[in-house]
Amino acid sequence: MDLSNFFSIMRGEIVLAAIILILLLAEIATKDKKKIVDLAIGLFLIHTIFGFFGVGEGVLFGGMFKASPIVNLFKNILNVGVLIILFQSASWVKGKLEEHNRVSEFYILLFASLLGMYYMISAGDFLMFYIGIEMASLPVAGLAAFDIYQKRSAEAALKYIFLAAITSGISLLGISFLYSASGTIFFDELKPFMTNDSLITLGFLFFLVGLLFKISIVPFHLWTADVYEGAPIGVTSYLSVISKGAAAFILIIILFTMAKPIMELWREVIYMLSILTMFIGNIFALRQKNMKRFLAFSSIAQAGFIILGMLSGTQLGMSAVVFFIATYIFSNLGAFGVVYAIANQSGKENMDDYNGFYRTNPLLSVLMMLALFSLAGIPPVAGFFGKFFLFMSAASAGYYWLILFAVINVTISLYYYLLVVRAMFVRQNDNPIPAFKSDVYMKIGLILPAIGIFVLGLYSPIYEHINELVGMFLK
């Protein structure tokens, strides 16, 4: 193995692991724990920027680790999302320093989880995939319990870790079936064995459970609302955006390469689950009063749209899904950012508290409106094009009924997103949330998603770039 080659292909992973070690040492070395926040954000900012330049492509460790331009793009999308979350959560971590006595731990766990996702989406065999998915979820359980003196935070962590353990157990059983039928765990070598054989079918379905749980597809969605509500908001947005995005990335890689021969099988499964997920997520979202629960159910419904795009199995479908996930990350982080800023200042999380918010905090209200419009898919913001490409790919494969259902769901979702907008802009309130100013980090964390929402919506070369990389990958 050529060493320079190794450093070029696996640079992102090595740098992130190094950042984790630096933070561990910083915790020992410094007395002023607030400096660790700046250090972590600074290091990760550099890591994110350099991620866009010159990361190599190729295969390492006999096929266990694969890097291609599209996989590197996936990692960059996740990096940007995590960076926004870091900016948004900085003041929370600093503000709760006395209460928590945990600063570097927050960043180490977050980065360790992200490192797991890197290995998961770069995996060339089931061993690395499984280690990656475990590494992506275990630290998050620790993060969900970060507010350990609040009962609901501890409860969220327990629920998450139990259900994650059960689903990854089922997933592992499925992998063992695939192995016993084929004698290999490498994706490439498994491909010729993917037939309608019943053991392969059962194994593959079991295997899917673990990933569908992470994307919170109905019927594996029950943990979402409770965990999202109980966990600290930064962790919630991490779960709903980064964790979901990474799982969707590896799902689409596996479906479009290894499982391509049994497309007829997974198409039916994904078709049914997509409809179920959209309807159940949306119908439950209608009734929510707590903003975190509300965004949790809306993110379940969005997950239904994500898997809808995978149905076509073509280059168009994969590009549409990748683009949609990118827009979803920015839109959802915009919405979560505003909820975060409000909760930081006033501790309020309910939709009724937002009444009359526009009069006191116009800028935040406008950002929230933008993010919600993007989630709903109103032009010209990014979410519209995300949904448009998704529907186009489904139409190209002839799924007209599904598109009809999806459009019904878009309408339902528009209704409840507008409920929030109405609360902020139209409703009167005798004592609205007072005007407040956020610190610099929070401001950056709110501006970045706003820029993302506009740029992805108005600057078309980004989609073409994604399409080109996907084309190279699928060839």
Place this chain on the structure above:
Amino acid sequence: MGAQIMFYILATVIVVFSFLAVTSRKVMRATVYLLFVLLATAGLYFIIDYNFMAGIQLIVYAGGIVALIVFAVMLTEKIGDKIESPSNMQMILAGLISIAGAGVTISVLLGHDFKQSTQNIGQNVATIGENLLNYGKDGYVLPFEVVSILLLASMIAAIVVAKRKFEN
């Protein structure tokens, strides 16, 4: 023939004690039942002459994990108490789903034409050690290193849960 008889004895032990472990209403007893399951599994590895794996199974699972569970159980309050029984409705539904799931899985497994493995699984420890440090096709150095980061992260997550408040 002898191996076959041993297999059936061990398999019976595994099935019976697995069932007892999940149905027992006392935590401590469930742990002990689990210990028997793990020991019998090690026996299966011995039958197929995979001594290294059997050793690992005994040391890590039967020795380490069970001891850890026992400690955790001892530290929790009210270990003697019975866990509440689920309602009848829950029992029936869960039972039906389990039977259906097991039925599908077993019928698929019985219907599959398994091929006998040609790989030499009775490898000695030296080859296994070499594979752990090998970065080629059959090497496991990458998973080995990544798991070490996973363990580090798990320890830190445990610290997050256990750490006290800030004191000057």
